[in-house]
Amino acid sequence: MSAPREWAGRRLGAVPGGADDGDGTFRVVGKAMPRVDAVAKVTGTTVYADDLSFPGTLHCVLLRSPRPHARIRSIDVQEAAGLPGVVAVLTGAAMPTRFGVSPSSEEEQALAADKVRYVGEPVAAVAARDEATAREACKMIHVDYELLEPVTSIDRALEVPMDEPIHASSRDSNIHRLAAVEFGDVEEGFAASDHVREDVFFYEGSNHLAMEEHSATAIFSDGQLTVWSSTQSPHSVHRALSSVVGLPMGHVRVVATPHGGGFGGKVDPCAHEIVVAKLAMITGRPVKCTLTREEVFYNHRGRHPVLMWVRTGVTRDGRIRAMHFRTALDGGAHGSLGAATTYYTGALQPATYDLPAYRFEGCRVFTNKAPCGPKRGHGTPQPRFALELHLDKLAEDLGMDPVELRRRNYVRPNSRTVNGLRITSCAIEKVTDEVLAASGYSRRERREGHGQGFAVSAYLCGAGTPMYLNRMPHSEVALKVDRGGVTVFCGATDIGQGSDSVLATLVAEELGLERSDVRLVTGDTGLTPVDLGSYSSRVTFMAGNAAIEAARKMRTTLAAAAAEHSGGRPAEMTVAGGRIGPLSFEEAVAAAEELYGTLGSVGSYAPPPGISTSKYRGSAVGPSPAFSFSAAVVDLDADRVSGEVRVNKVWIAHDIGRALNPVLVRGQVEGGVYMGLGEALMEAQAYRNGLLHHPSVLEYKTPLSSDMPEIEYLIVEQPDPEGPYGAKEVGQGPLLPVVPAVVSAIHDALGVWVDEVPVTPDKILRALDARARGNDPRTGPRAFPKIPYPPCEKVAIPDAATAAV
Amino acid sequence: MLRLRVNGETHETLAESSETLLEILRERLGLTGTKHGCEVGECGACTVLLDGAPVLACLVLPDQIEGAEVTTVEGLADGSALHPLQEAFVALGASQCGYCTAGMLLSAKALLDEQPDPTRDEIRAALAGNVCRCTGYASIVDAVAQAARTLQGAR
Amino acid sequence: MLRLPRFSYLRPASLAEAVAMLADHGAQSSVIAGGTDLLPKMKRRQVQPAVLVGIAHLEALSHLETTASGAAEIGASRTLTSVLKDAGLAHHQPGYAQAAGLVSTPALRNTGTVGGNLCVDTRCNYYDMTEDWRTASGSCLKTGGELCRLASSSPRCWAISSSDTAPIAVALGATAVVAGPEGERDVPVASLYRDDGNAHLALGRGEILTRLRLPAPDGWRSSYVKLRRRSSMDFPLAGAAVALKIDRGVVEGCRLVLGAVASQPVELSDLVHGLVGQRLDEEAIEEVASGASRLAKPLDNADLSYVWRKRMVKEIVARAFRQAAMSEVAAVV
Structure with missing residues (x-):
């Protein structure tokens, strides 16, 4: 395999205490290398979820509301059950247990039993000899609905529900979650400011549009259930399955x-994953x-539409004295990770x-x-745009x-933010300098x-707190070494x-060793130790x-042998x-097997306790063992x-700490920029009369190859003290500054503000028209709604002493 | 009985008149390298070559493939030797999740077969029907350009 | 995955047999060439013909000829790509070639045909949706319902003519050759369409569009400008086709046709009539373009806001005029 011949980006910065490629200290780390699965992917031999087929497989189709x-x-x-070829029909009555990716929002049923809450919510499922038969049978299922007044906007959701609230758990309103917290004295800060400004912004929701449509297959045999799925978090699916189908x-x-x-x-456990499991248990096939x-658009869990209001006081010389930030998230019909999303809309403003x-x-x-959830940047692109x-x-x-x-207010290395985050x-x-x-x-x-x-931004290197409260490691790895080679077992996906x-x-x-000497078994809860999943940019770090x-x-064991x-x-x-002392690696392994018997080692990671000092409602969201920083010019x-x-x-x-493999880094950076441009200019999971406006790849607009500009990326390597070889995240951060930088550039070009994304041409013209009429040269939301926030929880500013980290 | 040639091999298979080439490849012939992301001609994931020209397998009926030569991603490499496009995609990280890769490779192959020395804009235009959500297209365009140079060098 | 409903596929040996098959099966049947328009609609169950009559293989529909004068005759089953690759067409009929090149994506142009794009079904974002979506929304006039979802009091369907090649074919004064049970007839492309989103083609049952005839340029220049969100794939949000004959800066003849602003291509003959005998300066272009925008009535059933699309008609008409005026006078005058 040849190394890349084309290398468009630049890597910057000395690497103190270590070495970059070239001086030989690292043999594998930092080298531009192909992905381990690249050849399988370009030859079409990678087996994705829908490529799997087992003998006697039944095909399941969901009937949706x-x-x-x-x-x-x-x-x-x-x-439907009587249609030839149909083997089983399932409704929610068979699976009453509710679940959700977050224990704080376990309100979903795999198949809705008592009520439906969005167009596309699954209500029944058919397993049949083929997909066409299952689909036909779905049309023969008769559901008698008693219609309730739908709630389709943030404003309407804040009113007293016409018929009944969407969820009984939210009592007599449609408010899912409220947060209110104050660090330091904001009013005092405003009073001491020379200038105070308020703005309102809106960030539209968007879908992930992963090219692969979700797919899952289940087999139940000898009391054991196995589910293959295109999931980002097999651990979450594992927990939900166990709970809903009632197996340990x-x-x-x-x-x-x-x-x-x-x-x-694909972070949330999804209805179809649970349904195929239940149907496999019922049918034995x-x-x-x-x-x-x-259906992927209905399953959604995408970017929350967020309305934002921000008020900031500054001194004449540009020093921020106080900031007050309000957000209102349109969550869709279920919780998903939305409680965390809510806190994320306020968590990382102080990180930059x-x-x-x-x-x-x-x-x-x-x-x-359709329920909103986590999408690349999870709850932070919206406030970053506004901020x-x-x-x-x-x-x-x-x-x-x-x-x-901005420079006058930048955070410093080795400091503690006002909300207790350890930088x-x-x-x-x-x-900033580089870009x-x-x-x-x-x-x-x-x-x-x-x-x-x-624009600039910051992002986490993994959520400091697991999705469900526990004190176990966030990631676990086992290593098997013997005369048969080296295998890494890890739940990471x-x-x-x-x-x-x-x-x-x-x-x-x-x-x-060479990288090709290492075999991998990953993302299999039956074989690999637990990893919480591929979300919050946590995998490289954790x-x-x-x-x-x-x-x-x-290594210690082998060296001793x-x-x-x-x-x-x-x-x-x-x-x-490939050598350990005077021995070849294989000889050293043989020596170790002789001496110690079976060789195995384990490692695990949990974030250190000091990453957050402040405790308040929502304080679990934001802390991370490290933060990446990005800056963009558009x-x-x-x-x-x-x-x-x-x-x-x-x-x-992008401040990546260390680029473990520049080929991968480039892909994440450019992919993030691309997705940011899409959200800035086109992407919208928008609704009309309560129905999705664009449930197709054609009409859900994303940039095509011929729409993409040139991207020049600059990788800043200043190793993080706790990152693996100093590495930090790159999967999500580079998206963040792109969206505001686009809108800022439009203002630079035309002198008008478009305070909502996506920026479509008509919005720009509306702002220009407003200016021509002598009005505020702006398109965007006019006002922020009145929201019954609870009294602010007052949190003391972290001790200066804790800032010395 | 439908007779079709895929990657140089002749296959005889039963197929309903309403089965598309996508279903025939994946479900009848076991060639799952061809992917699907919409099934209505909007994403490009199922792009294959029909007599050398990229088409969307999800919109091709059996009658259109009778007697034609179909090339799928499984037919690109020469034994274990990768096609220069595949090599370039591997080396430059142009395949991330890999789901659009088969379609990208085949659209790119058709371009290079016809235009051995394309400009970057020509590459972008040739791939404009293949949606990729991972790469931002930059590494893909680079890989096609690199493969073009390799192929020209070999001429 | 989305799959096609079951149907019988018929492979006629001749054009006459194809016509007979369509006549035999009546409303249950549909003709299919490239299938890029029909098959997605069948997968979404917008239409479910029981019988498909394939015509792509018929010799009678596949020839392509450009005469020395630049007149062209193009078989309806020629792919859009084959049109783009034809040097004669590129040279003599640049406006048409330009429009063909702006249709959809490379792979779809490799399958989509000349006849298919001229006949492409009207579009509406209450109609071009999956079966489940339409079930949730309720049926519309175009799917056998009682109500237009866009304008509930409307007695007619407002689905939009979405062909890129139709406006330029009309502007060029092209003719469609149509085969039917009564034999062949020539139809000016301008008369091929009806202003009804639910029945946009003025073709009789069993009739097949077999050829497109583009007249010799005879000094006319042409241009097509397409408005769309992205640089590929998207259907037109508006289109402007201009055919222009100019002698020393003075307009001798002019045709302007708008696409995607109504259920059929809209020719604005009265608007451009006044241009004849005038110098084609920026002021004249501006006036015609503004007039076109005033006359265009896009509705809220396509991508982006209809207000913007209406406004943009002015821009694309102006661009089309400038392009046509700058383009070299077609050769062989």
């Missing part, structure tokens, strides 16, 4: 198949269900800017729409350069309709981001550190180049007459 909000009076399945965890195995894209859309594209006082009030409402544009406007008010305003490594200054230098932002060309925009390649890289580096721990233990065998001391046994032309935007180029600098 055509009503957004209705009580189910009765379901008659008799006719030890009798359920979930295998995450190679994955055709996730982006957060393998049962498969693959969603159609339309040193806010002396900060108040956050958040609210998530239930609506009769960055708000700062641009503040800078304009002050007559100050927007970059300079360790932090290259926010460096990513400004590369783009020439400060001396950009001024011509009609041309503009550039700048490669969803295309390359986590398998990262694990192999780290273990190979530790054991002095599974990576667990793998390093396991490998170091093994090699020393024993060769008569030297363990410390003299250099582990490198260059575009915007047409004054048509409102059309052409993005010419995006520069993005």
Whole structure:
């Protein structure tokens, strides 16, 4: 396999205390290498979930609700059950146990039994000899609905429910979650400010549009249930399955198949995964269900539409004194991870800017729409969009350069934020410098309709708290080494981001092997130790550190055996180049097997306790063992007459700690920029009369290859003290600054603000028209609704002493 | 009985008149390298070559393939030797989740067969019907350009 | 995955047999060439013909000829790609070739045909939806219902003509050759369409569009500008086709046809009539373009806002005029 010949990006920054590729300290880490599964993927031999087939498989189709909000009076399945070829018909009555990805929101039923809450909610399922028969049978199921008034907007959800609330658990309202917390004294901060500004923004919801439609197959045999699924979190599916089908965890195995894209859309346990399991148990035959594209839009769990209000006080010289941030999230019909999403809309504002006082009030409402959940950036792209544009406007008010305003408020390395987040490594200054230098932002060309925009962001390297409260490790790795080779076992799931390649890289580096010497078994709850899943950019940091721990233990064992065998001391046994001391790796393994018997080692990772000091309602959301920082400049032309935007180029600098494999890093950075451009300019999971506006790949607009600008990426490597070889995340961060930078560039080009995304041409023209009429040159939400936030929980600013981390 | 040639092999298979090439490849012939992401011609995941030209397998009926030569991703490599496009996709990370990869490779192959030295814009235009959600397309365009150079060097 | 409903596939040996088959099976049947329009609609159960009559293989529909004068005759089953690759067409009929090249994506142009794009079904985002979505929404006039979902009091269907090649064919004064039970007849492309989203083609039962005839340019220049969200794949949100004859800056003849703003291509003859004998300067273009925008009545049943689409008609008409005016006078005058 040849190494990449084309390397468009740049890697920047010295690597103190270590070495970059070139001086030989690392043999595998930092090298540009293909993915471990690349050849299988380009030859079509990778077996994805829908490619699996077992003898005698039944095919399952879900009947979905055509009503957004209705009580189910009765379901008659008799006719469907009688159709030749139909083997089983299932309704919610058979699976009353409720579940949800988050224990705080376990309100879903795999098949709705009492009421439906959105168009597309599954109400019954058929298993038949083939998909066509199952689909035909679904049409023969008669559901008697008693219609209820649907709630389809944040405003309506805040009113007293017309008929009944969407969920009985939210009592007499449709408010799912409220958050209110204040760090320091915000009013005092405003009083001490020279200038205070308020803005309102809206960020539309969007779907992940992973190219692979979800699919799952279940087999039940000898009391053991096995489910293969295109999931990002086999552990979550494992827990939900066990609970709903009523089998002990030890009798359920979930295998995450190679994955055709996730982006957060496959984190939740899904109805079809549970339904195929139940049907396999009923029929005794393998049962498969693959969603159609339309069903994927209904399953959703995508980006929350968020309305935002922000008020900030600054001094004349641009120092922020206080910030008050309010969010209102349209959650759709279920909780999903939405409680966490709500807190995320307030958590990371202080991760880029040193806010002396900060108040956050958040609210998530239930609506009769497909459930929202986590999408790349989980709850942080929306407030990042609002915050960055708000700062641009503040800078304009002050007559100050927007970059300079930010710089005056940047967080510092090794500090503690106002909301108690521990910041360790932090290259926010460096990513700013790099992206400004590369783009020439400060001396950009001024011509009609041309503009550039700048923004920065921060993102977590894994959620510091697990999705359900426990004190066990977040990631566990086992290593099997014997005369048959080296195998890494880890529950982590490669969803295309390359986590398998990262694990192999780290273990190979530790054991002095080539990456191709390391075999992987991942994402299989029956075979691999627990990993919580591929979400919150956690896998490199957490599974990576667990793998390093396991490998170091093994290295110690092998070195001891090699020393024993060769008569030297363990410390003299250099582990490198396929050798351990004087022995080949294989000889050392044989020696160790002779001495110790079966060789195995384990490693695990849980975030250190010091990552957060503040305790308040919601404080579990935000803390992370490390933060990545990104900065972007977007260059575009915007047409004054048509409102059309052409993005010419995006520069993005990302503080990754260390690039473990530049090929993978590039993919994540460019993919994040692409998705950010999509959300800035096109993507919308929008509704009309309670129905999805665009449930197709054609009408849900995303940029095509011919729409994409050039991307120049700059990788800043300043190793993180706790990251694996200093590495930090890259899967989500680079999306964040792109969206506000696009809108900022449009303002730079045309002098108008579009305070909501996606920025479609008509919105730009509306803002230009407003200016022509002498009105506020802006398109965007006018007001923020009145929300019954509870009194703010007052949290003391963390002790200066805790800032020394 | 439908006779069709796929990747140089002749197959005889039963197929309903309403079965598309996508279903025939995946479900009758076991060639699951061809993917599906919409089944109505909007995503490009099922792109295969029909007599050398990219078409969407989800919209091809048996009558259109009778006597034609179908090339799928499984037919790109020469034994264990990867096609230069596959090599470039591997080396440059142009396949991430890999789900669009088969379609991308075949659209790219048709381009290079016809235009051995395409500009980047020509590459982008040729791939404009193949949606990818992982890469942002940049590494894919680079890989096609690199494969073009390799193929030209071999000429 | 979405699958096709069951149907019988018939493979006629001749055009005459195809016509007979369609006549035999009546409303239960549909003709199929490339299938890129029909098959997705069948998968979404928008239409469910019991019989498909394949015509792509028929010789009578597959020839392509450009004469020395630049007149062209194109078989209806020629793929759009084959049209794009034809040097004669590119040279003599640049406006038509341009429009064909703007249809959908490369793979769909490899299967989609000249006849198929001229006949492409009207579109509406209450209609081009899956079966489940339409069940939730309720049926519309185009799916046998009583109500237009876009305009509930409307007695007619407002689905949009979404062909890229139809407006330019009308502007070029092209003729469609139609075969039917009564034999062949020539129909000006302008008369091929009806302003009814539910029955947009003026073709009789059993009739098949077999050829498209583009007249010799005879000094006319042509251009097509397509409005769409992205640089590929999307159907037109509006289209402007211009055919123009200019002598030393003075307009001798002009035709302007809008696409995707109504259920059929809209020719604005009265609007451009005043251009004849005038110099085609920016002011004149601006006036015609503004007039076109005023006359265009896009509705809220396609991507982006209809207000914007209406406004953009002015821009694309102006662009089309500028392009046509700049294009070289077609050769062999």
